[in-house]
Amino acid sequence: MNRRILSIAVPGALLLLLIGFLGVEALLNLTPPTSRDALIHHLAIPKIWLSADGFMETPWADYSYYPMTVNLLYLPALYAGIDVLPKFIHMAFGIGIGLLLFVYLKPRLGIL
Secondary structure, three states: OOHHHHHHHHHHHHHHHHHHHHHHHHHHHOOOOOOHHHHHHHOHHHHHHHHOOOOOOOOOOHHHHOOOOOHHHHHHHHHHOOOOHHHHHHHHHHHHHHHHHHHHHHHHHOOO
16 A cells, blocks of 8 residues: 555544544543542532532541642532533643643654
């Protein structure tokens, strides 16, 4: 097969695959949170803080004593009552890390 056709077809196919993957991921993010970890820690502790109008001690949740840096980004979404938005925030971090890796590795590997 012609190298020129391959140099166009392969990146195009990878781009379509990536778009398809992100589309499926976005559809999955539209479902309500059901995992135990999300329901008892990542979303529950910020929601407790919202209902208490500030930070409060939760001795029954050992993990609430660890830094809640990313979980604090979920507070505006929980305040607005949008329980699926934290999944999209988490997805944005994954996309950002992927883009940073691509930008870092592109000149070093000589791709595209």
